[in-house]
Amino acid sequence: MQTVTNHVPPAAKNSTVLGRVASDKSLRISIGLPLRNKAALNQLLNDLYNPETPQYRQFLTSDQFAGRFGPSEADYAAVLDFARTNGFTRIVTHPNRMLVDATATVADLQKAFHVKLGWHKHPKEKRDFYAPDADPSLELSVPVLSVSGLDNYVVPHPASLLVSLGQTNVSARPLGGSGSGGNFRGFDFRHAYAPGVSLTGSNQFVGLLQFDGYNKSDITSYESASGLPNVPLINILLDDASGAAGQDNIEVALDIEMSIAMAPGLAGVLVYEGGSGASGNTILNRMATDNVAKQLSASWTFGIDSTTTQIYQQFATQGQSYFNASGDSDAYSGTIPTPADHAWVTSVGGTTLSMNGAGVSYSSEIAWNRNDGHGTGGGVSTTYAIPTWQQATSMANNQGSTTMRNIPDVAMVADGVAVFYGGGIQGSVGGTSVASPLWAGFMALVNEQAANRRKPAVGFLNPVVYPLGNGASYNSAFHDTTIGNNFNSSSPSRFSAVAGYDLCTGWGTPTGSNLINVLVPPFTFAVVTNGIATLVAETCTPTNGVIDSGETVLVNFSLHNIGGAPTTNLVATLLASGGVTAPSAAQSYGVLPAEGSNVTRAFTFKAGGTCGSILTATLQLQDGAANLGNVTFAFRTGVPNIPFKQTFDTVSAPALPSGWTTAVSGGGVAWVTSTAFRDSLPNAAFAFEPTNAGVTELISPSIAISTTSAQLQFRNFYNCEIDPATATKAYDGGVLEIKIGTAAFTDILSAGGSFVSGGYNNKTIDPTDDNPLDGRQCWSGLSPGFITTFVNLPASAAGKNIQLKWRFATDSGNAYGTGGWYIDGVQITDGYACCVSTPPVISGQPTNQTLALGSNATFTVTATGTTPFNYQWLFAGTNLPGATAASLLLTNVQQSQAGNYQVIVSNIVASVTSTVASLRVLVAPSIGLIPGAVSSSNVSVALQSLSNLNYLLEYKNTVTDATWTPLPPSIPGTGGPITLHDTNGAVFPSRFYRVICQ
Secondary structure: OEEOOOOOOHHHHOOOOOEEOOOOOEEEEEEEOOOOOHHHHHHHHHHHOOOOOOOOOOOOOHHHHHHHHOOOHHHHHHHHHHHHHOOOEEEEEOOOOOEEEEEEEHHHHHHHHOOOEEEEEOOOOOOEEEEEOOOOEEOOOOOOOEEEOOOOOOOOEEOOOEEEOOOOOOOOOOOOOOOHHHOEOOOHHHHHHOOOOOOOOEOOEEEEEEOOOOOHHHHHHHHHHHOOOOOOEEEEEEOOOOOOOOOOHHHHHHHHHHHHHHOOOEOEEEEEEEOOOOOHHHHHHHHHHHOOOOEEEEOEEOOOOHHHHHHHHHHHHOOOEEEEEOOOEEEOOOOOOOOOOOOOOEEEEEEEEEEEOOOOEEEEEEEOEOOOOOEEEEEEEEEEEOOHHHHOOOOOOOOOOOOEEEEOOEEEEOOOEEEEEOOOEEEEEEOHHHHHHHHHHHHHHHHHHHHHOOOOOOOOOHHHHHHHHOOOOHHHHEEOOOOOEOOEOOEOOOOEOOOOOEOOOEOOEEOOHHHHHHHOOOOOOOOEEEEEEEEEEEOOOOOOOOOOOOOEEEEEEEEEEOOOOOOOOEEEEEOOOOOEEOOOOOEEEEOOOOOOOOEEEEEEEEEOOOOOOEEEEEEEEEEOOEEEEEEEEEEEOOEEOOOEEEOOOOOOOOOOOOOOEEEEEEOOOOOEEEOOOOOOOOOEEEEEOOOOOEEEEEEOOOEEOOOOOOEEEEEEEEEEOEOOOOOOEEOOEEEEEEEEOOOOOEEOOOOOOEEEEOOOOOEEEOOOOOOOOOOOEEEOEEOOOOEEEEEEOOHHHOOOEEEEEEEEEEOOOOOEOOOEEEEEEEEEEOOEEOOOOOOOEEEEOOOOEEEEOOOOEEEEOEEEOOOOOEEEEEEOOEEOOOOOOOEEEEOOOOHHHOEEEEEEEEOOOOEEEOOOEEEEEEOOOOEEEEEEEEOOOOEEEEEEOOOOOEEEEEEEOOOOOOOOEEEEEEEEOOOOEEEEEEOOOOOOOOOEEEEEEO
16 A cells, blocks of 8 residues: 555645535546656756756657656556546556546545545635545555646646737727737737847747637737738647637637747647546646647646646756746745646736837836735745756745745736637736747747757757856846836735835746747758759750759759858869769869858759659868768659649638538538648638547549659658557558549558658558447547658559548547648649650761862751750861861862761760762863873873862863863872873964863
């Protein structure tokens, strides 16, 4: 038998029992287990936040945390067995094995924990509460850390949010906002606390702890009125939470609106909502095990215990920043509502803000105090000793404690803030419930910069902020609030705002980029990353705007220095690897300024691989003597053939596009298009996750497939129930099926397809529940935003029509999150087409030329094949300098130019040589008689000859003869003198001769 201590509220010990709680009343409880290796965990936490250690900000994943520090599987199984043996129902487990949630009757709880539950009058609230008469005792050898839910002395409350219902103008406080009545709204908060900051929270999520729902229309109206984009909202509904807006929906709406106002580029806001009876631990633990949002906020007070501390420590080991409103009742003179004073929480106080113009720029701030019992919560904890990170801060002038935890840590505006809530109500609120989600939004900007600088998230803020506040950068990083107080009737002289840290506004409010740069400073050296790569020129014709296998291309590669020091003379060498062949010479990028603009240089290379393959261009970086490593750029060769594409954006929600159908069975809910969450505006296809067993199907139109290499890609986001105790088991989930030709639909993997990326996430639907797809691999759990899935379609689909089917199946009940499945950006790529380079083929050869001396000669060649062509003319086998065009022009030809001409035609593939074309240059011959060469039987005629010409002697007996008579044979020229003969004998008185050369 073990007893778990400190589970009886002091108010129950000191009051009379009004009566026993009905034995058949059902209560929701959470059993917490202690972590293993606590000493190692404490050392790790110290190292993670110590800049001098190698482990600084080397945060764990949720799986790593569970593996190193989570309770053992055997211990967890023992607690589960204890719960089942004692009749507990609706048992929910958690991946880190830290909690077991269950429902039980009071009778079963009293028997299992050896207590009696009685009713007591609440000393501070107008209600009764129940509590045990003794600390719970368990017949269990496995150690148990806590049992929450045995009392309801503390119930969740918004942090005393001060609301002016239906009003937008509340007097007696400085304003200056752009909203109605001067209330602050929308971009006012960025103008005050992040002026000129371009960061928007891109690719970041904010997680919000809530105990109520909200109206989505209120958020959309706020965004529209404020000029903000529509940020996706993702609901994680726990312990049967419905998501419907209740009486405290203003708190939920405010938290969402403030997060978006500060970080309008968020990938999404995760709203973690606990249902009736849900403990804070259940919600917090889901935020930790999901580990999707790196900035978390709560504007509620709620009960905590030792298990809560472990969850906060898990946040810290995973790099998650958690903020909690400090409360809205001015100074605390006694116990501080939990968890505002917890040592692992960043407690957020409030200010009254004044701005220049209508929300144009920051003017000043004072501590928020309405002087009516409403103001920034601050004080000294009666529970937690002063943490190490707070011990170096002087408390001499601020009335703080040197032995106990002081709050708040930081602050932001908490007065005169516009809110849209209640299904169409516009109001004005005051409270640190404004400031906490604003800080979460601000941390999204910080962590976006961390990601841009290739650094980890900041994590738990306090170990960073306190040394900063005590350092030289404080006044540039924070607005120090030195005016005002949070006095009230129970604390008439504590506490005042002073220079530096105080118990009204902590260290103050952020100045924007100065604080961001201190939290995520640049590297002290040059860090060069890849920018973008742009195709500038390609040799294949006609050009197609992509890199084709086999072609030579000119590509601009841009580099970006994200480091804190410039390069001196950065030289990049394109490596002959990854499909890059024949790269051009290294290029000097010179000086890249620290965190400056991209610098671009051009390289040529020949693309290898096959059409449709991935080509990886690697630049090796050298900056003087420093090797800066390599950066890579990836290209897909060829133009994709896309026979099918669907973004679901051409219809009005909830209609599906033409040709798409949906079918349901059991308790499934039909697929629709939805604007709630999408990858491309405005819609995505959506399947809701009900609490009934059933299947809903999204079926595509028929699609013709041509090749065996066809690939499907789509974007999807899933938020559905898993078995948190077994990492590979899902209760609800989605699968992809394919129909090929006339065959039946079957799972994409069974049909012969394969996932390239983004496939089933190691989850199998529990074969023991009533999900209709029991035993199937699936997508389940919570994805980190939209993910891209690439699927190689089965080769057997080639030449056939296919249909695709996304099937979402659920079991009965849903205790670990309710959401659904979103599908967007469906596309099929059916092969790639590349510009095919062919060798040159001469279609028109140069022709022989015979010309007179001094004439102009032109030789021309024509060719087919991949252009451009290169030409080189040759004379007598030797290159003619400058003769590099398709035509060769020779002017004023001379005898020395007579001879054989050829041309070589080449392109990126090969070269070819033309046939020989000869040039003959004609020179008029001079005829001379050889002395003594005339006789009665012979006349000899001598002349100077030219090579390559033939000479024929012709005669007339009278000048008036009509024709010349040839005297064959023709005699070839020798380049020297030759003699032609007339052997017919002399004819008197005369005979006339001429010589024909050709």
